[in-house]
Amino acid sequence: MNFEIDDDFFDESDWPPAIGPRRDVSWRGWLLGGLLGCLTGAALAYFLDPDRGRRRRVMFADQFHRRLRVAGHWASRKQRHFSHVLESLPHRLTIRLASGVEEVDDGRLIQRIRARMGRVTRYPGAIQVAAARGRVSLSGPVLGDEVERLVKCVRSVPGVRRVVNNMRTHSRGAVVPGLQGEGGPRLNA
Numbered sequence: 001m002n003f004e005i006d007d008d009f010f011d012e013s014d015w016p017p018a019i020g021p022r023r024d025v026s027w028r029g030w031l032l033g034g035l036l037g038c039l040t041g042a043a044l045a046y047f048l049d050p051d052r053g054r055r056r057r058v059m060f061a062d063q064f065h066r067r068l069r070v071a072g073h074w075a076s077r078k079q080r081h082f083s084h085v086l087e088s089l090p091h092r093l094t095i096r097l098a099s100g101v102e103e104v105d106d107g108r109l110i111q112r113i114r115a116r117m118g119r120v121t122r123y124p125g126a127i128q129v130a131a132a133r134g135r136v137s138l139s140g141p142v143l144g145d146e147v148e149r150l151v152k153c154v155r156s157v158p159g160v161r162r163v164v165n166n167m168r169t170h171s172r173g174a175v176v177p178g179l180q181g182e183g184g185p186r187l188n189a
Helices: 027-047 053-099 106-117 144-155
Strands: 128-132 135-143 162-170
Touching (some): 106 144, 135 144
16 A cells, blocks of 8 residues: 655645644743743742741731722712812802902902912911902012912912012022021922
8 A cells, every 4th residue: 555645735834733823922921921920929939938928918918908998088088079179169150150250358368368378488477468359469578489389379369350469589588587487388389
């Protein structure tokens, strides 16, 4: 018995037959797989250590639960804040649409401005604030790098129509009595 093999029947380029899609495996894939294997092994050895593994697992669980609790408190605060913003939105819109600019008495306007000034300047007590029907006048000594932020902050207060800047700018506070000492912290530096 003589068998003859047809050349078209058996092609060496098709051997071994591919099972599934053909993938080219690069050295990056091998490196990534080896690195993940090493990290997994190290983590298992760390947490399953017979001497200290139980303590490490308990500490990890405690830290994880604490971080979950802190994240929950943060999310709760943000939810409360946005609910308050949404609750006040209709009132704010009706005031804005009715008059264009919110009418505020001068005393309340000065209080609002003073409350915001401490966030942008180190020496808010050195600045005098006067208001008349939405026109605000600022005077007194101020550091030069704080003037622009301060005027922008005052313009953003609801009820302010115009800001008049009569402040004296100084590069250093050491020579001006109102700008001496430890200034308060600026939150929006």
